[in-house]
Amino acid sequence: MNLESLYQEIILDHYKHPRGQGLLDSPLGSAHHVNPTCGDELTVQVGVGSAGGLVVGYEGQGCSISQASASVMSELVSGHSVQDAETFRLAFIEMMHAKGTGEPDEEVLGDAVAFAGVAKFPARIKCALLGWMALQDAEIQSGLLTNQSEEHSP
Amino acid sequence: MSLDVVRIKKDFPLLSRTVRDGKELVYLDSGATSQKPYQVLDAERAFYETSYAAVHRGAHALAEEATIHYEDARSAIAGFIGAAPSNIVFTKNATEALNLCAYAFSNATSLSRQGAGSRSIDPRFILKPSDSIVISEMEHHANLVPWQELCAKTGATLRWFSLDDEGRLDLSNMDTLIDSTTKVVSIVHQSNILGTVNPVRAIMDRAHEVGAVGIVDGCQSVPHMPVDIASVGADLLMWSGHKMLGPTGIGCLYGTSEILDAMPPFLTGGSMIEMVSIETSTFAPAPQKFEAGTPMVAQAVGLAAGVRYLEEIGMDEVAEHEAALTDHTLSVLTAIPGVRIIGPSTTFERGSTISFVVDGLHPHDVGQVLDNLGVAVRVGHHCAWPTCRRFGVPATTRISPYIYNDESDIDRAAAGIIAAQEFFGVAP
Secondary structure, eight states: OOHHHHSOHHHHHHHHSOSSBBOOSSOSEEEEEEETTTTEEEEEEEEEOTTSOEEEEEEEEOOHHHHHHHHHHHHHHTTSOHHHHHHHHHHHHHHHTTTTOSOOOHHHHGGGGGGGGGGGOHHHHHHHHHHHHHHHHHHHHHTSSOGGGOOOOO | OOSOHHHHHHTOGGGGOEETTTEEOEEOBTTTOOOOOHHHHHHHHHHHHHTOSOSSSOOSHHHHHHHHHHHHHHHHHHHHTTOOGGGEEEESSHHHHHHHHHHHHHHHHHHHHHOOTTOOOOGGGOOOTTOEEEEETTOOGGGTHHHHHHHHHHOOEEEEEOBOTTSOBOOTTHHHHSOTTEEEEEEESBOTTTOBBOOHHHHHHHHHHTTOEEEEEOTTTTTTSOOOHHHHOOSEEEEESGGGTOOSSOEEEEEOHHHHHHSOOSSOSTTSEEEEOSSOEEEOOTTGGGOOSSOOHHHHHHHHHHHHHHHHHOHHHHHHHHHHHHHHHHHHHHTSTTEEEESOSSSTTBOSOEEEEETTBOHHHHHHHHHHTTEEOEEEOTTOHHHHHHTTOSOEEEEBOOTTOOHHHHHHHHHHHHHHHHHTTOOO
């Protein structure tokens, strides 16, 4: 096991140059999530853009994995429908639970496949999921998503 | 250094294993929990193999033997801090011991509201909304949350000593902070995140001046330095077994006879009673009053073996060894550009637990790189979130050595920090 399998170039790049960072002017929903074991905090906000797609804002402090994951998440879901965002989110969660086995679908996950290696580090899975869990919560707060698709988190 | 670390290390089977693809393990997370020597493992196993039975009941030979082992363990553990056996209560862990203390107050308060019948409730444990509880900004959550809950239940006010930039208590307002309204003063002896050793004697003396109950959290002091309960001056002091070579599942609470007698019980049920009728019960004297249910017998036996192991080395020698390691750790860490110590920068009144942050790196990532090199450290808020907030950091990386660590272990951690800076490209 080497560090590069965890810290893929894409992850380091998103960590150093986060995309879409910042909060929204008038969010429809907002969720503040913490990782109580390490103190990482993340606020994710959602709204709907003029073209009808999701607008995502986020702000927080945390490790490279949690920050890069939030950045990749915002890039991936922005402009998409809530249904598409759910597809991405569920695929990401499935990848995190795969213990590093199986081939994540790059067609669906894009840059987020870089996090496949995180699944081999149980202590870091929560870091990678932080942004996605906050996204779901923000969508529920906004009324864009109903609670029925609640996933069991690890 | 006077300790023969090479020989000591041989007593700890786990320390000979490798991690992360064959890397030699460097274990620097003893502030969280210590590793166990053969002597502890063997004592527990031998007890189960030869003398195991329920204690304090039954008239058979094994029950007698098991009871002797259990009470001998209590004597050994009590002696370790200069206490009498009847002043030591076994709990599940130090957190439970602190809750036992906090619940003495909430139970006494509830009982007094109900009109306690024939029971006499010591007024020191009855809290009113005008009362106060004093802690500090460097407490572990175990010495914070139970008091927050107690305040929520009774209306009492939580107060705290604040910290200076070196991570020491600001004692300038001690006489106003601890005043006639104060019913409890509960302070950590040695901080689990900053390493600061607090002047607990002076604080306990002030607590007693105003008639408050004085509590000291000894989790990070009892395993690492000679602690003589008489010189601490606390009414109650707790620590955990697993941080001082003992098994998990056992903590210790010291209480003065007078205080233990006055405190209402926490958990109730079997083993802690004197007389029971269908309507009501009376309770056994301490320590049994606080040991409801089948106790942690094998764990006590194991912890006593840990105590004997430490006594054989000598706690003065342990403290001296750790002071030398602290000095070394502080100098190698401060020599790395971009590393900042969170806590006292000198060995004065400070233990070997050392927290730090690295510019541009999150502690989780520092810990991950160290782990990849076989170095086990703790990252996070160390159950001392308010302390992290005080220093404006979300978390720290923490090195906490023990008797089985030497300077080469610290040097490997330091090399790992530099490797982390290089890996993430943040070396100044």
